[in-house]
Amino acid sequence: xxxxxAIARGAYEAGVKVTSAYPGTPSTEVSENVxxxxxxxxEWAPNEKVATEVAIGASMAGVRSMTMMKMVGLNVASDPxxxxxxxxxxxxxxxxxxxxxxxxxxxxxxxxxSEEARYFTKRAYELSEKYDTPVILRTTTRxxxxxxxxxxx
Numbered sequence: 001x002x003x004x005x006a007i008a009r010g011a012y013e014a015g016v017k018v019t020s021a022y023p024g025t026p027s028t029e030v031s032e033n034v035x036x037x038x039x040x041x042x043e044w045a046p047n048e049k050v051a052t053e054v055a056i057g058a059s060m061a062g063v064r065s066m067t068m069m070k071m072v073g074l075n076v077a078s079d080p081x082x083x084x085x086x087x088x089x090x091x092x093x094x095x096x097x098x099x100x101x102x103x104x105x106x107x108x109x110x111x112x113x114s115e116e117a118r119y120f121t122k123r124a125y126e127l128s129e130k131y132d133t134p135v136i137l138r139t140t141t142r143x144x145x146x147x148x149x150x151x152x153x
Contacts, residue, residue, distance in 0.1 A: 008033035012040060017063040020045045020054035024070035031068055048073035052080045097138045107131075110138045114148035 001009065007030045011019065019042045021031040034042045045051035048069040058065035069077060082099050101108045109124050111117040117139065124135040 002029060004029035005033045008036070011066050012037040015064050016040055016066050018055065018058035018065040019043070019068065020051040020065075021068035022046075022048045022051050022073055022076075024073060027068045027070050034066075048076040049079055052077040056080055097136055101136050101138075106134050106136055108136045108138050111143060113143070114146070114150050117143065118150050 004027070011030075011034060016034075017040060019031060019034050019040060021027065021043075022045050023031070031042055031044065034040050043054070045054060045067075048067075051067045051069060055065040055067040067077070074081070078100075082096055098108050098110070107127060109120045109127070111120040117137075121137055124137050127133075128135045
């Protein structure tokens with residue numbers, strides 16, 4: 001078997017029930033082989049983001065799923081892949097900026113209360129200028145809307 005055929009067989013043997021993919025070499029043949037297994041629902045998606053969302057949705061529904069795309073397609077799929085859900089009060093989703101920052105090799109400072117928010121904001125500028133790089137100040141909805149004692153300078 002080709003590697004892609006073996007991946008399709010492994011998905012079948014693992015009990016995968018849903019696959020969604022966006023075609024592109026070298027991953028196209030996985031989907032082309034998955035359809036040989038009648039127990040697996042397989043589809044082509046309009047893009048890698050949608051393919052990933054289909055697989056996530058199937059997984060949330062309790063079935064094993066898989067998505068396939070070529071490596072640069074992962075950039076398109078990064079929206080659902082990087083999603084985190086600590087609060088989700090005012091957005092459709094909350095992104096875990098720490099993962100994006102790690103991939104971009106950008107430092108992150110993450111305050112946990114109002115005093116740290118004040119201090120870390122100032123510190124982020126110092127770090128940015130010292131190392132000549134952007135610095136992300138990551139907050140969550142809970143931090144943004146909670147109150148605490150802040151020491152003014």
